[in-house]
Amino acid sequence: MSPLTQVQPLSGPGKIGILTSGGDAPGMNAALRSATKVALSRGHRVYGIRHGFKGLLDGELVEMDHGDVDDIVRQGGTVLGSARELRFKEPAGKELAQERLMEFGLDGVVVIGGDGSLTGARELAKLDTARGERLRVVGIPASIDNDVGCTSLAIGVDTAVNTIVSAVDRISDTARAHDRTFIVEVMGRDCGYLAMVGAIASAADAVLYRESGRSHDEMLVHLEETVRQAYRPGGRRSRAKRMVLIIKAEGVTLPAERIKAHLDATLRTEIPTLETRVTVLGHLVRGGAPSAMDRLMAARLAHIAVRALEAGRTNLMTGWRASEGGEETMDRDVSLFDLDTVLRETAELRAATSETAQRRVAMLQAVESIFAL
Ligand code: F6P
Numbered sequence: 001m002s003p004l005t006q007v008q009p010l011s012g013p014g015k016i017g018i019l020t021s022g023g024d025a026p027g028m029n030a031a032l033r034s035a036t037k038v039a040l041s042r043g044h045r046v047y048g049i050r051h052g053f054k055g056l057l058d059g060e061l062v063e064m065d066h067g068d069v070d071d072i073v074r075q076g077g078t079v080l081g082s083a084r085e086l087r088f089k090e091p092a093g094k095e096l097a098q099e100r101l102m103e104f105g106l107d108g109v110v111v112i113g114g115d116g117s118l119t120g121a122r123e124l125a126k127l128d129t130a131r132g133e134r135l136r137v138v139g140i141p142a143s144i145d146n147d148v149g150c151t152s153l154a155i156g157v158d159t160a161v162n163t164i165v166s167a168v169d170r171i172s173d174t175a176r177a178h179d180r181t182f183i184v185e186v187m188g189r190d191c192g193y194l195a196m197v198g199a200i201a202s203a204a205d206a207v208l209y210r211e212s213g214r215s216h217d218e219m220l221v222h223l224e225e226t227v228r229q230a231y232r233p234g235g236r237r238s239r240a241k242r243m244v245l246i247i248k249a250e251g252v253t254l255p256a257e258r259i260k261a262h263l264d265a266t267l268r269t270e271i272p273t274l275e276t277r278v279t280v281l282g283h284l285v286r287g288g289a290p291s292a293m294d295r296l297m298a299a300r301l302a303h304i305a306v307r308a309l310e311a312g313r314t315n316l317m318t319g320w321r322a323s324e325g326g327e328e329t330m331d332r333d334v335s336l337f338d339l340d341t342v343l344r345e346t347a348e349l350r351a352a353t354s355e356t357a358q359r360r361v362a363m364l365q366a367v368e369s370i371f372a373l
Pocket of ligand 1: 023114145187188250286
């Protein structure tokens with residue numbers, strides 16, 4: 001056990017702050033509910049910190065009771081509110097945070113969020129409590145992008161994939177009715193995970209994701225071939241599926257409208273009936289009631305986060321089904337990882353150099369050629 005992650009256990013009732021930060025994700029409320037209820041049931045006082053790190057600096061803390069979280073499990077977004085706060089990155093912001101910790105007497109903080117939030121959590125773990133102990137800080141991964149290291153899934157991913165699949169299913173109805181080609185762009189920042197798994201689950205014909213390493217020109221040639229394949233005798237268009245579905249990850253900087261213009265221009269003579277349309281799903285993918293999977297995962301990650309704080313653990317994140325290199329907990333699907341490792345793996349995941357990123361690409365490449373058949 002690294003000494004950096006072990007400080008004094010809570011010897012009696014403590015004060016635990018909880019914040020949600022960065023892009024909201026369905027299931028954040030389920031995590032908040034679970035963390036609050038677990039902490040209250042173990043005799044602690046719980047403070048909801050509104051608007052993430054911004055609220056911590058501005059002193060927006062509200063004491064929470066069971067009634068505040070009883071019915072939030074089914075709500076998307078975050079009832080605490082979220083923000084992307086830049087002040088906390090500066091020394092003055094950290095000093096202000098330290099003052100707030102003294103003022104409110106927090107013994108520990110649970111940080112629910114993605115990359116930026118966990119980076120903030122690591123900074124928070126360097127601060128002290130009013131009792132002169134190091135602050136206990138445990139993060140919980142929540143981001144629809146699935147770009148957090150040391151966890152096979154982050155809270156919100158499962159709901160986002162379900163939302164993408166149901167949106168593409170709807171688009172497929174109108175695409176089929178008009179024999180059209182659709183380019184559907186999905187969120188995910190630099191990470192192609194949502195596009196990759198969304199494409200498989202919605203039976204798309206092609207997927208564009210940054211991690212493939214294809215140049216924009218190569219992507220365009222790949223799409224031309226996909227559409228040609230669909231129109232050749234015996235191809236998609238002469239069978240039941242009279243449409244072409246292309247999923248594009250947000251991280252691919254080639255604009256969807258440019259892809260449409262390119263396909264229209266290049267294939268017009270060859271395929272006079274070709275009609276392409278573009279739909280950018282955008283923030284629609286981030287909203288909605290969390291799936292059962294997200295609720296359950298959130299509850300279990302939050303349970304372990306609070307138990308870890310109580311045991312005097314800090315500078316850690318709870319990870320889902322990713323025990324490699326992690327510390328086992330009483331929940332066999334949840335492990336603890338130190339935030340330095342988490343943030344290093346997150347950076348590698350976003351740069352597509354991590355083993356996880358490479359495995360995702362290899363998995364997709366192994367099946368991609370079947371997509372357009
Ligand atoms: O990180 C979650 C995410 O939804 C990304 O997929 C997207 O790139 C970004 O946040 C959008 O951020 P904002 O809501 O600030 O526009």
